[in-house]
Amino acid sequence: MIKLLRKIHYIYSVFSIVFFFILFRPLYYLGTRNPKYYSFLNKIRKFHSFICTAITGTFFNFEFEKKLDNKQTYIYCANHTSNLDIVIFCLLAKGRYHFMGKEELLKNPVLGMFFKTIDIPVSRESKISAFRAFKRAGENLEKEMSLIIFPEGRIDDAYPPVLQEFKNGPFRLAIEKNIPIVPVSIINVWKLMWDDGMKYGTKPGIGDIYVHEPILTSILGIENADILKDEVFKKINSRL
Numbered sequence: 001m002i003k004l005l006r007k008i009h010y011i012y013s014v015f016s017i018v019f020f021f022i023l024f025r026p027l028y029y030l031g032t033r034n035p036k037y038y039s040f041l042n043k044i045r046k047f048h049s050f051i052c053t054a055i056t057g058t059f060f061n062f063e064f065e066k067k068l069d070n071k072q073t074y075i076y077c078a079n080h081t082s083n084l085d086i087v088i089f090c091l092l093a094k095g096r097y098h099f100m101g102k103e104e105l106l107k108n109p110v111l112g113m114f115f116k117t118i119d120i121p122v123s124r125e126s127k128i129s130a131f132r133a134f135k136r137a138g139e140n141l142e143k144e145m146s147l148i149i150f151p152e153g154r155i156d157d158a159y160p161p162v163l164q165e166f167k168n169g170p171f172r173l174a175i176e177k178n179i180p181i182v183p184v185s186i187i188n189v190w191k192l193m194w195d196d197g198m199k200y201g202t203k204p205g206i207g208d209i210y211v212h213e214p215i216l217t218s219i220l221g222i223e224n225a226d227i228l229k230d231e232v233f234k235k236i237n238s239r240l
Contacts, residue, residue: 006201009056013193013202016052021110024048032117038096038145041118049090057204058192060088066213068182070094073144074214075174077232078184079240080150081161082193085186086111088209089148092184097146100137102154103129124153134169141177151232155195163237171229175222180214183232185239210239 021028024044031041053059068074076089076097086099099119105111106121115121120136123129137147151166158164174181189207194200212235220228 003201006203008201009204010193010197010202013052013056013058013197016055017048017110020048020051028113032113035118035143038098038118042090042093042095042097045090045114049087053087053091056202058084058202058207059205060091060189060207060209062092062209062211064211068094068211068214072214073141073179074146074182075141075170075179076146076148076182076184077151077166077170077236078148078186079161079163079236080152080155081186081190081195082155083196084189084193084207085150088186088189088207092209092211093146093148095146096144097148098137098140100133100147100149130169134173138173138177141173141179147173147179151229159190159194159200161190161194163233163240166229166233168225168229171225171232172222174217175220175225175228178218180216181228181232182214183212183235185210185212185236187239212236212239 027044028041031037031044076093078085078089089099099114100122101115101119103121103123105115108115120133122133141147147170149170151170152164153167156162156164171181173179187208187210192205192207193202215228215231217228
């Protein structure tokens, strides 16, 4: 019975996301036409995320180690266990922000529109793709667009989830561009939805997210990228 209810909730959740995406599509289309509309686009993404989580009974409790500056450009780094992680950052991030994610999302019927415009797709198997993706991300950071990235690079097959080794890219970028990194621990959201929800279904509930104090990178050199990566890993893992 529990498995059946989780499957029903999963179908309802997917329907809600797609329904409101179709409803908001004209606004999304307008928002993706020009970078000057990206703040507006992200407000629609936030509203979309709020409605879909509210009507499916999914809520998030954000705990902040230190209040974030809404005017500051950040690189957000978080563990990745669920498609809900994207929704979480649509609710958490402010102003002009964008995601970096796997190239396969270009074919996603909802997210594809964003990964062809505001967000950055990257192939995990191609160094050239990664170079181009981080070059573009660096240019966006210079334009005061915060970056949201999951440094594990993918949702791992382990269940329950175990934090996997981080890629180096975001930490080198943070140092090169002198951008503070915000480690984020997404604690128990995998219990509500693991991966895309197809295997175990989904359920309503409250997901806990701990937002660590930003780590300043102004005094770091490129040679410190691995140290920074290890520090972010330890902070995120400390709350899981």
